[in-house]
Amino acid sequence: MEKTPSVIDLTQSAAGIEQAFTQVPRLLVHFSSPTCSVCHSTLPRLMQVAQDHQVPVVDINIDTHPEVAAQRLVFTVPTILVLAEGKEMLRESRFIGYDRIDRLLGLMAED
DSSP: OOOOOOEEOOOSOHHHHHHHHHTSSEEEEEEEOTTOHHHHHHHHHHHHHHHHHTOOEEEEETTTOHHHHHHTTOOSSSEEEEEETTEEEEEEESSOOHHHHHHHHHHHHHO
16 A cells, blocks of 8 residues: 655744755645635645655645745745755646656656
8 A cells, every 4th residue: 555645734934844845855845825726626636646756745825834935936826846855856837747747756766
């Protein structure tokens, strides 16, 4: 049975969130908003990709953490970032290319 990737709940400061980003080798970050209807459909699909690659997911509400969105230059939702040790490797916004995310995570796992 495959392990379900964790969704990391962020109730800490922006500095704490950024620090958490660097502590995980591979991480998917989903920026969303409660008023974004598209965001409600992108997170389950992202969770499936994360499960396939055993990568944790962080779901960041931009209304709750606008400073994190600003620091990562996120101006629209949904936005998905693929991070490797805190460094942005891929950014997908609005029209999400899950195949690109899947391919990159596969390449990162080979390293």
